[in-house]
Amino acid sequence: MPALRRERLLIGVTGPDRGGSAGWFFARLMLWRCGAQAVRITPRRSCDVATLDGIVFGGGADVSEPLSTALAPPVEAASDLPLGGLSWRHHLVAPLVVLLRWLGSQRSHGQDLARDRSELALLAEADARQLPVLGICRGAQLMSVARGGTLLHRIDDLYEERPRLYTALPRRLVRLEQGTLLRTVVGRESLFVNSLHHHAVEVAGTGFRVAAREPEGIVQAVEQTLPVLWWGVQWHPEFLPQSRAQQRLSRYWVDACRQQKQKRMGAGVAAAVEAEKIRKPGQAQRAAAG
Secondary structure (H helix, E strand, O other), rough: OOHHOOEEEEEEEEOOOOOOHHHHHHHHHHHHHOOOOEEEEEEEEOOOOOHOOEEEEEOOOOOOOOOOHHHHOOOOOOOOOOOOOOHHHHHHHHHHHHHHHHHHHHOOOOOOOHHHHHHHHHHHHHHHOOOOEEEEEEEEEHHHHOOOOOOEOOHHOOOOOOOOOOOEEEEEEEEEEEOHHHHHHOOEEEEEEEEEEOEEEEEOOOEEEEEOOOOOEEEEEEEEEEOOOEEEEEHHHOOOOOHHHHHHHHHHHHHHHHHHHHHHHHHHHHHHHHHHHHHHHHHHHHHHHH
């Protein structure tokens, strides 16, 4: 077991074939700080899921709804808006995030059916292998829709009283639901997050519970804790490396990946021992017969 602790976990990070450089850079940094190595996955850059210890489903293009479209054959907060309360760290990091997003991302979202197809297959395999999953923005929406959930589109148009924010700065207030693992890990009843989305989960998919909402009721996070941890957050924790709350979130999730790997290794050892027990009596019987 000590050797396992020194070994860096291998975590898949999904993204588009074109663009997405900023998300990849910051997700890779987030995982590296937690002791994990990131592997980039796109529709054209596949990965053997059997080698992975967890998967981060990143942000980007809008999720196609209904999913049959994608499956078709291809042709610490106290105030509402802490503008004056943001620390120098937020103002230092946010311009870098914006610059990298502008330089390395596509200028419009739209849909990416090839990405939907590949990531739905990845979700199914992660489920079958019981790998921990972290869904970010689009990833959280895809997780929910894949389980039969629905989405709210153009939420700024639906909620006139909702502050119109599209920012890398942590200015969107979210309230963490009582009794959720997310609230326990973050250690707060509410927090401010960045806001880089136009759609959100409306009804959480089967197996998920809502873990965070905006004051207007819009879902900001979903979670599944058993049989393995799946978190979906509407904000981008990778773009908030200066936030201790987001560090706690990412570290806990990576620790869950590590614990799940230990379980798999333990199960593999137990299966090998049982196989050896079966093999040895068979050898003895053949020797006696000879």
